[in-house]
Amino acid sequence: MDQAVKDFVAGKRLAVVGASRSGKKFGNIAYKELKQRGYQVYIVHPTASEIDGEPCYPSLGALKEQVDGVVVSVPPTQGMQVLQDASKAGLKDVWIQQQGDSPELLQLGESLGLNLIHGKCILMYAEPVRSFHSFHRFFVRLTGKL
Template sequence: MATLRTAADDFLAQRRIAVAGVSRTSEGAHSGNGIYRRLRDRGYEVFAVNPNADRVEGDPCYRSLASIPDGVDAVVVATTPEAAEDVVRDCAELGIRRVWLHRSLGKGSVSETAAEYGRQHGIPVIVGGCPLMFSPAADPAHRIMRAVLTLTGAVPRNVQDAEQ
């Protein structure tokens, strides 16, 4: 079992990251869009995924993970928990081995069914929290949120290994 810090560092070491569940509009505080913008602004090659959008945040948007040219190394899931299950299935089919089910307050994208499916298919899914909480350039709000959510158990301290 890896620590969350180790898994987060490995996730953030990837350069091609998809964010599944971005909103068509950038208005409001949709977490997927915020993650997408921050990763893009920090130099990642980031891909927006929304089956109902052609553009997000002024950039091309892909309707599925499979439609991203040359694939990705990691996926942040910022969908409903029900949609997260489909995204994790797609990751398994495409050989994507780094998946983060986003959650800050509330349920977020966390689905135990999705996480278990991922583990059964070789993916040690990060369940809860946000990659921005673990970035070396994390803003004060994300650092505080990481501490609070870790203390309350909303962010796990460890990531279950994938089944081999």
């Protein structure tokens, strides 16, 4: 596991961008799983006041608590604004969930001086790793890509 990933998952206060009111998006799964794993998780949603009984914040800048990192689970077109918001809020560590990145998004993150992790699922690295992710992690370790 590379140092950037270790440092990111060591931070215990995370914002999650990409949870939905319907509860059917990966952002909802990430939020619930990270919370179960002992993380303090804040949901960022531009229009929802709460999701699953938890308060939402309209932007990263509206968070009342300082977070250690941001988990982004939105399409790249929406991710562009999220990265700009992270930069404006002084947040440097951003995990872009799989299929959420694009060359343009990564270029923007680099130009903003953000520490980006992408192409990986946070649930394979945030301890304790469980269920399917534990099985998947085992095989990724065998390939030497963990």
